[in-house]
Amino acid sequence: MTVPAVTAEWVCTRCGTVNRKLVPADSDETEDRCQHCRAKHEVERGKRKVFWDAELD
Numbered sequence: 001m002t003v004p005a006v007t008a009e010w011v012c013t014r015c016g017t018v019n020r021k022l023v024p025a026d027s028d029e030t031e032d033r034c035q036h037c038r039a040k041h042e043v044e045r046g047k048r049k050v051f052w053d054a055e056l057d
């Protein structure tokens with residue numbers, strides 16, 4: 001069984017880099033590290049379709 005996935009895009013609150021992470025379509029939150037500065041963020045599905053809300057963890 002394959003779970004559909006969506007791309008979560010989030011903006012690093014530290015350096016402003018846009019990051020992308022593939023997450024299961026039914027998930028509302030995830031954790032990811034900025035690919036540029038490695039800051040760990042909690043990322044939550046926002047009101048906007050593509051961009052998710054990120055908070056420094």
Ligand SMILES: [Zn+2]
Pocket residue numbers: 012013014015016017034035036037038039
């Ligand atoms: Zn960053």
